[in-house]
Amino acid sequence: MNLKLLLPTYRNRFCFIKNSLEKYQQKDTFNAVLNLGSGEGDYDSMIAGYAHKMIGCDINEADVAFAKQLNAGVENLSYQIENALNLSFPDNTFDLITSMEVIEHVGEPHQMMKEVARIIKDGGYLLITFPSLVFPFTYDPINRLLSYFGDKKISQGAYAFGHDYLIDPSLFKEWITDFGFEIVEERNMGGYLIGLLEVYWTGWIQQLFKANSANVNADKKQVMTLRPTTNEPGLVKITDILLAIDHFLFGKSNNSIGKAFVLKKKG
Numbered sequence: 001m002n003l004k005l006l007l008p009t010y011r012n013r014f015c016f017i018k019n020s021l022e023k024y025q026q027k028d029t030f031n032a033v034l035n036l037g038s039g040e041g042d043y044d045s046m047i048a049g050y051a052h053k054m055i056g057c058d059i060n061e062a063d064v065a066f067a068k069q070l071n072a073g074v075e076n077l078s079y080q081i082e083n084a085l086n087l088s089f090p091d092n093t094f095d096l097i098t099s100m101e102v103i104e105h106v107g108e109p110h111q112m113m114k115e116v117a118r119i120i121k122d123g124g125y126l127l128i129t130f131p132s133l134v135f136p137f138t139y140d141p142i143n144r145l146l147s148y149f150g151d152k153k154i155s156q157g158a159y160a161f162g163h164d165y166l167i168d169p170s171l172f173k174e175w176i177t178d179f180g181f182e183i184v185e186e187r188n189m190g191g192y193l194i195g196l197l198e199v200y201w202t203g204w205i206q207q208l209f210k211a212n213s214a215n216v217n218a219d220k221k222q223v224m225t226l227r228p229t230t231n232e233p234g235l236v237k238i239t240d241i242l243l244a245i246d247h248f249l250f251g252k253s254n255n256s257i258g259k260a261f262v263l264k265k266k267g
Helices: 008-025 044-048 061-070 109-119 141-149 169-178 192-198 201-209 236-250
Strands: 032-036 053-058 077-081 094-100 120-131 181-189 258-265
Touching: 008 044, 008 094, 008 120, 008 181, 008 192, 008 236, 008 258, 032 044, 044 053, 044 061, 044 077, 053 061, 061 077, 094 109, 109 120, 109 169, 120 181, 169 181, 169 258, 192 236
Parallel strands: 032 053, 032 094, 053 077, 094 120
Antiparallel strands: 120 258, 181 258
16 A cells, blocks of 8 residues: 555645646646656556546656556556656647656756746646745754755755755746746645654655655665555545644645645646
8 A cells, every 4th residue: 555645745745636636627628648757656547547648757767667567557647767857758748747746856947847848738737846945944953953054954854855955936936937837826735733743754764665765766775665556545534634734724834845836838
């Protein structure tokens, strides 16, 4: 089963994508869909349910191979290896692009947005999430304190998961304007309560058990590697309650673990 769904930050992203697909499919038919940075493919069977044809792509060959195996029975889904900074797809290819926690790994986030804008059709949707530079103190007090003394940081907390940098939401909004996107929805993804619940330990768990813990084009040998399945654990209802409480208390705060956007390419 996909135990990652028990983690509030992961569950939050999954529900945001699912709810957005349900909402906007009613307005626009998604003929061609791309999941950019599909990783192990654990979102893909869900996303493919809202598409006539879908492609999952990632730069990591081992993750793509696993995703193919995981979703072998999904007939409208195919995979290929792609670099987000230099995509092979023609201009104006996709009605919908999803990209979860990818832009903070590519090294040149502005270039990735340029490529996304190139391959998405006018009027097409982009669903994107990323870790925010403006995160709650409870999520990573060490790096928050270090930020007051320059560019020093430790590779834990907000800078775990292979994050060399985080995305400034204000700067991101400038990029989307540069490339002709308009904001349809914006959502905070995890406030002070979720930050406190996940402080540091989730990054350690990923380093121990995820094959591609740094989310790069490499696969490392580990004592035990945990790969997801498509089954949802029953205890996820507890996670949903915690997310609802956190969103009620801190959904409008200036500080959040991550940000999620529904964007539309202007026609």
